[in-house]
Amino acid sequence: MLIKKLSLAVAIALASSSVFADAASFDKFTPLLGDTVAGSLPESAPFVLSSPKFSQINIVTRDVNQTNRFDTGNYDMHTVNENGPEAGRYLFTVYETGQAGIQRTDLRTMLTTTIFASPAPAPALNSHVAFDASRWTPWGSYLTAEESWSDNPAAPSIYGRLFEVTNPLAAPADIVIKHRDILPRVSHEGLAFDKHNNLYFIDERNDSHIFKFTSATPHADNGDDFFAAGQTFVLRVGDGTVEEATGAATWIPLTDANGTALPGAVVVIDPNGLKAIDGRATPNLPAFLGTNFDRPEDLEIKTLRNGKQLLFVATTTNHKVFSIDLSKDTVKLFVSRDTIDLATGAAVGSAFTNPDNVAIDTDGNIYIVEDQPGGKQDTWFAVDKNNDGVAEAVGKWASLTTAGAEATGLYFDPFNANIAYVNVQHPSSKVDRTIMLTTPCNESDEGKHYGSGSDHDKD
Numbered sequence: 001m002l003i004k005k006l007s008l009a010v011a012i013a014l015a016s017s018s019v020f021a022d023a024a025s026f027d028k029f030t031p032l033l034g035d036t037v038a039g040s041l042p043e044s045a046p047f048v049l050s051s052p053k054f055s056q057i058n059i060v061t062r063d064v065n066q067t068n069r070f071d072t073g074n075y076d077m078h079t080v081n082e083n084g085p086e087a088g089r090y091l092f093t094v095y096e097t098g099q100a101g102i103q104r105t106d107l108r109t110m111l112t113t114t115i116f117a118s119p120a121p122a123p124a125l126n127s128h129v130a131f132d133a134s135r136w137t138p139w140g141s142y143l144t145a146e147e148s149w150s151d152n153p154a155a156p157s158i159y160g161r162l163f164e165v166t167n168p169l170a171a172p173a174d175i176v177i178k179h180r181d182i183l184p185r186v187s188h189e190g191l192a193f194d195k196h197n198n199l200y201f202i203d204e205r206n207d208s209h210i211f212k213f214t215s216a217t218p219h220a221d222n223g224d225d226f227f228a229a230g231q232t233f234v235l236r237v238g239d240g241t242v243e244e245a246t247g248a249a250t251w252i253p254l255t256d257a258n259g260t261a262l263p264g265a266v267v268v269i270d271p272n273g274l275k276a277i278d279g280r281a282t283p284n285l286p287a288f289l290g291t292n293f294d295r296p297e298d299l300e301i302k303t304l305r306n307g308k309q310l311l312f313v314a315t316t317t318n319h320k321v322f323s324i325d326l327s328k329d330t331v332k333l334f335v336s337r338d339t340i341d342l343a344t345g346a347a348v349g350s351a352f353t354n355p356d357n358v359a360i361d362t363d364g365n366i367y368i369v370e371d372q373p374g375g376k377q378d379t380w381f382a383v384d385k386n387n388d389g390v391a392e393a394v395g396k397w398a399s400l401t402t403a404g405a406e407a408t409g410l411y412f413d414p415f416n417a418n419i420a421y422v423n424v425q426h427p428s429s430k431v432d433r434t435i436m437l438t439t440p441c442n443e444s445d446e447g448k449h450y451g452s453g454s455d456h457d458k459d
Contacts (some may be wrong), residue, residue, distance in 0.1 A: 017295040022057045025053065025439050026412070027381065029367050031343040031395030033181050038375030038403040043431060046374070046402040046424055050395070053440050059421075060105055060434035061457065070117040072097040075423035075432040077134035077144075077189075077298075077357075078411035080107070081169065084140035088415035090169065093434065094131035094144050095424060098122040102131065102144060102165065105434070115172045116165065124271055129159055133201075134409070135191040137195075142168040145188030147204055148217075153281045156268040160185030160279070162201075164223045180227040182259040183213055184279030185268070190299030190358070192328055194309050197226075202296040206317055207243070209283045209290040209325075210235040212251055216258070222236040229258045234290035243292045244318065249329045252290060254282055264288070294318050298407050300358040302325075302366065310389050312366060314355040321355050321368055321382075321388030332389040335368060335382055342383070342395035352380065352394065359410040367397060371412050374402040374427070379410060398437075404428030 029050035036048050062073050074096040081090050091105040099121035119127035131146040149160035167188060170176075186203035187241040193199055197218040201211050209407040216229035233251035240252075254265055254277060255331040261267050264287050266278040283290030294317035302310045323334040329440045335355070343347040353376075357369035357454040366382040381397040384390065400407045405427035413419040420437040427433075 009423075017236050024439065026329070026361050026397075026420070026437075027363065028053070028439075029381070029395070030399060031341070031381075032378070032399055033343040034395065035175075035376050036374075036399045036401045038401060040375075041401040043402050043424070043427065043429060043433065045325075045424075045435075047401055047407075047435065047437075048399040048401065049224045049437075050397050051439070053397075055438045057438070058274065058433050058438045059110055059436045060103075060428075062430070062432040064430045069099055069112075070114045071095070072099050072101060073430060073432045074426050075103075075434060076132050076408050076422050076425060078409040078423070078434075079134040079136045079142070080411075080413060080415070081140075081142075082136040082414060085169065086403035087197075088413070091418045091421060091434075092134050092136075092142055092168065092251075093409060093430075094134055095133050096147060096425070098129050100128040100131040100146070102142075105169070113172060115168065115170075115221040116177055120160075125158060128161075128163075129215065130207035131163075131188050133191045134411075135193070135411050137164070137198075137223065137226075138193060138197055139223065139226065140217075141166050143191055144332065145191065145201070147187050147189055149187040149203065149205075149280055151183050151205075151266050151280065153266050153278045156185070156276070156278065158270045158272050160187060160276075162188065162191075164222055164227070176187070178223065180223065181274060182227050182230060182232075184196075184211070184232055184254060184282065185270075186211070186447060189297045189312075192301045192311065194301055194311070195303065195307075200299050200301075200311060202313065203280050204297055205280060206282060206293055206294045207284075207292040208294075208296060210293060210296055210313060211279065213256075230257050231257045231278075232277070233258065234288060235331075236289060237291040240289035243296065244315065244322075245291055246322070246333055248333045249291070249324070251329070252283075252288055254279075256289055256451075263290075266376050285397070290362075290373065293322075297371075298357045298369075300360050300421055302360055304387050310387070312358045312360075314358050315367065316354045316356055316371055319353055321358065325389060330389075333392055334366075334384070334389055335391045336382075339391055340393040342393045347431045348394055351396070355380075355407055356406075357410055359412060359420075361412040362414060367410055368394070369407055369422075371406055371408075374400045374405045377406050379407060379422075398422065400453055402429075436441070 220226040237245040356371035
């Protein structure tokens with residue numbers, strides 16, 4: 001009965017939102033100001049939203065006792081099945097825990113199933129930890145990766161791996177998950193494909209780096225071929241010696257075109273006997289020097305009408321988000337504490353803290369999710385009217401109240417412009433949740449329209 005009521009509630013929300021509208025109205029809002037109070041709203045509807053037209057529905061609730069299925073919690077990033085059979089039907093997220101897993105929610109029935117569970121907790125040699133990323137591939141499979149790697153190349157862990165679920169719509173008993181070992185080991189968070197099917201990734205650590213993998217068969221129709229051979233590069237801005245530098249950049253190869261480490265790269269043997277390039281240590285060597293960023297985390301790519309693509313990278317420690325023009329290999333500072341706050345007209349300052357996740361809606365607007373506890377944690381809307389990769393302003397779009405939690409995995413449904421999903425991770429109650437956000441059609445007069453001016457794309 002509970003499932004039927006939830007499905008009915010979701011159906012009503014979909015019908016009353018602009019499911020059938022041409023565009024979303026998530027960019028029509030009144031910017032919030034100040035902090036919320038932890039615990040001031042129910043955990044099933046935990047967000048203070050910036051428009052009365054926005055609504056929230058709790059669609060997944062963790063059973064702490066794991067009575068009916070494996071669910072270790074710490075829900076993280078989202079994607080739906082963005083292509084292939086029944087595209088858009090299933091929502092995927094992961095468990096960023098010491099015994100990681102993957103769950104799949106059927107958006108028609110609102111039933112959630114665990115499709116992969118690590119066979120053992122850390123530090124077992126057959127364990128998987130801290131799944132963070134969720135990215136659908138161009139050929140119709142699912143990628144995730146571990147946010148865990150070693151600082152000491154002399155004592156590497158088994159982690160820092162990229163995994164592909166080759167048949168993510170299959171029954172759980174039939175799921176096939178493969179370690180794609182051609183990538184260097186790093187502490188993963190964001191993953192993003194550009195229009196040429198280059199795969200971008202990061203190492204989430206202070207004084208760490210941004211990477212690109214270029215497959216030898218970029219238009220492969222399966223992961224075995226895509227990851228069979230390819231070259232990994234690290235981003236160097238200028239001469240690589242200035243931390244978080246902006247300006248002209250180059251991609252420095254760490255491997256040859258087949259994926260073999262270049263001479264001098266740091267190669268390790270993990271406790272399972274697998275050989276890997278140390279993606280943290282190698283870019284610190286002069287021959288492979290990459291530009292240091294302090295805790296690069298999530299990635300998102302925006303495609304402009306002129307075909308140009310911008311890669312957005314959140315870096316947490318120094319409260320910055322960068323943009324990279326992939327056609328010109330130019331790095332700019334997109335948002336910082338010097339960016340104007342729409343609510344005050346002054347620099348946003350410390351109100352903007354620890355940017356972690358980046359999301360993009362169907363209109364191309366960029367959202368930035370903080371890594372802060374409930375009561376302080378905010379999601380910001382970035383205004384970049386001319387799409388030059390430098391935001392003119394930011395506005396506080398949503399604030400989380402759940403005690404001990406952070407919002408993560410904000411994801412705008414590419415098949416429904418007025419639906420988004422966000423997880424509430426590691427609350428004090430231990431009851432992680434997935435919240436569906438909805439907005440009505442783009443005819444509302446509530447709030448000001450802050451959306452991007454796509455007609456003014458710069459070359």
